[in-house]
Amino acid sequence: DVVMTQSPLSLPVTLGQPASISCRSSQSLVKSDGNTYLNWFQQRPGQSPRRLIYKVSNRDSGVPDRFSGSGSGTDFTLKISRVEAEDVGVYYCMQGSHGPGTFGQGTKVEIK
Amino acid sequence: QVQLQESGPGLVKPSETLSLTCAVSGYSITSGYFWGWVRQPPGMRLEWIGSIYHSGNTYYNPSLKSRVTISRDTSKNQFSLKVNYVTAADTAMYYCVRDNGNWEIDLWGQGALVTVSS
Numbered sequence: 001d002v003v004m005t006q007s008p009l010s011l012p013v014t015l016g017q018p019a020s021i022s023c024r025s026s027q028s029l030v031k032s033d034g035n036t037y038l039n040w041f042q043q044r045p046g047q048s049p050r051r052l053i054y055k056v057s058n059r060d061s062g063v064p065d066r067f068s069g070s071g072s073g074t075d076f077t078l079k080i081s082r083v084e085a086e087d088v089g090v091y092y093c094m095q096g097s098h099g100p101g102t103f104g105q106g107t108k109v110e111i112k
Numbered sequence: 113q114v115q116l117q118e119s120g121p122g123l124v125k126p127s128e129t130l131s132l133t134c135a136v137s138g139y140s141i142t143s144g145y146f147w148g149w150v151r152q153p154p155g156m157r158l159e160w161i162g163s164i165y166h167s168g169n170t171y172y173n174p175s176l177k178s179r180v181t182i183s184r185d186t187s188k189n190q191f192s193l194k195v196n197y198v199t200a201a202d203t204a205m206y207y208c209v210r211d212n213g214n215w216e217i218d219l220w221g222q223g224a225l226v227t228v229s230s
Contacts, residue, residue: 001175037214048207048220049158060218092158094215100173101215103158 002026002095006104012112019080021107023093028073030097037096040069040078043106044089052091053078085111114138116208116221124202124228130195132224134208135188142166142186146211149182149193150220151204159204163211164191198228 003026013019029036040053051060053069056076066081080087088111093104120132134147141147148163162172164182172180176195184191195202206226210219 031214035214037216039216041217048223049217050220051216051218054216054218094158094217096215099171099215100160101217102160105157 001100002029002098002102004093004095004102004104006091006093006107009105009107011107011109013080013083013109014112015085016082019083019087019109021078021091021093021109023071023076023078023104025074025076025095027098029076029095030073035097036072038069038071038076039094039096040067041092041094042087042089043092044086047089049092080109083109083111114210114219116210116219118206118208118221118224120224120226122225122227124198124226125230126199126228127197130193130198130202130226130228132193132206132208132226133190134192134221135190136210137189140186141184141189141191146171146213147184147191148209148211148217150207150209150217152207153201153204160215161193161195161206200228202226203228 005024007022038056041049043049057069068079090106115137117135124130144166146163149161152158162182164170179196181194205223207223208221209217
């Protein structure tokens with residue numbers, strides 16, 4: 001299985017400041033169809049995960065534009081341009097290019 | 113609005129069978145998508161268990177394949193998960209999900225906590 005490694009695992013952030021989460025895969029996520037199936041999920045306290053980003057950089061409907069995804073191959077990043085209080089939670093990357101889909105360990109974002 | 117809702121026993125004895133059902137509202141599970149199960153043991157990362165396609169075909173995570181069965185009841189618009197011979201390692205929050213292919217989960221249920229204990 002493809003191993004997904006996130007860093008940092010804990011991210012204290014000041015309100016209004018940017019935040020960045022890294023996700024690395026143990027092999028390239030470029031699939032034979034030319035797409036890269038890398039997703040980002042947000043899990044707020046007490047809630048189910050919610051997808052924010054699919055195929056590296058595509059925001060889901062209703063996701064604020066302060067969230068952005070980037071990267072290629074084996075290195076990917078989720079950025080929050082200005083952290084708001086509602087962004088507190090755990091963020092997961094997940095790859096779907098090589099079955100079965102696998103998740104990162106999660107990064108806990110908290111307010112300083 | 114499409115919604116997923118898990119149901120089932122919250123406590124299962126070791127060596128017995130864990131059974132969960134996911135009721136889907138707002139969309140017919142025979143119309144499209146993969147319908148799957150993901151779990152998260154306490155303190156551990158999320159793990160894909162398996163899926164059933166709208167055609168009825170199934171895919172299982174090889175690490176769990178020998179113990180897992182996913183089935184569906186189209187008359188009730190729901191799908192189910194069975195995990196045989198459970199141990200404490202199967203204690204987890206279990207989520208039913210909708211996947212539009214390539215493990216692209218776009219919907220999650222609220223989750224069902226299952227504890228394996230005697």
